Amino acid sequence: MAPSLLGAEVDRGVPLNVGVYIGAANMLSTMLSVEELIKLFKGELEEEIAFSRMTRNRITYLTAPLAIGIKDHMGHFILSDDDLDKTFEVTSKAGLIFMSHTQDPDHAERLANLSKGQPLHLGHATAAGCGTHGDPAESMARVIDLCKKDNITAEFVTTMLRKGRGSREGLLMDKKAQELAYQALEQGLVKILISDGQNDATMKGFGDTRDNIPALLELAEMGILSLSDIATMTYNPAYLIAERTGNNCVERKSRSFGNRGLSQYNRK
């Protein structure tokens, strides 16, 4: 129901350009096979199959192709290898982003192994540098290492890159881990910065949009990024989404993610 609920907000007049991720456990919970799920997200699933094997609500399946991705979340559910294989197959064939809640390096490495070259995006990857699942600097280094693979991209949380290293409502990053994150940005291993939510929201993320612009200016002042790297919050995420989902609204320029770029995984 998520895409239709969000669509209703937009119809009501909320002036936002938004995207929705569907939880992997939810996606796998109906009677639809992998082939049928791929058809569903491409908008090609026959109505009688959707009605008998997925949902009796027409809006739910009609808006499914509007989802931009599937989210794996180790804090809510841990899927079997078999289910993760299915999820990778659906996301890579249906033109969806596979995004994983990144915090525990063991989990991120497990997903990287199971991806077998299929696209994987590590959400709020700086959370690995907060020490919730092992040594923070070592955990951050392991997650950054995964970003060297061509099929893996990641994003960092702006709030965690600032002097305060995070927020009380989210998680606090370790100083050494923060240094490693700066290096990864400088080297271009990570090209996307995000806020991961609002601290004053009911459902909090790890950071806050209020930190986005200050973080960019501070990173430029520190010489880690240049001011033109505002692309880390504009062009780069739009480019990644366009590549993964096959939505050609973003003009393809010379910037590429990974040595081979992402085009090989394109749906179209």
Ligand SMILES: [Zn+2]
């Ligand atoms: Zn998350």
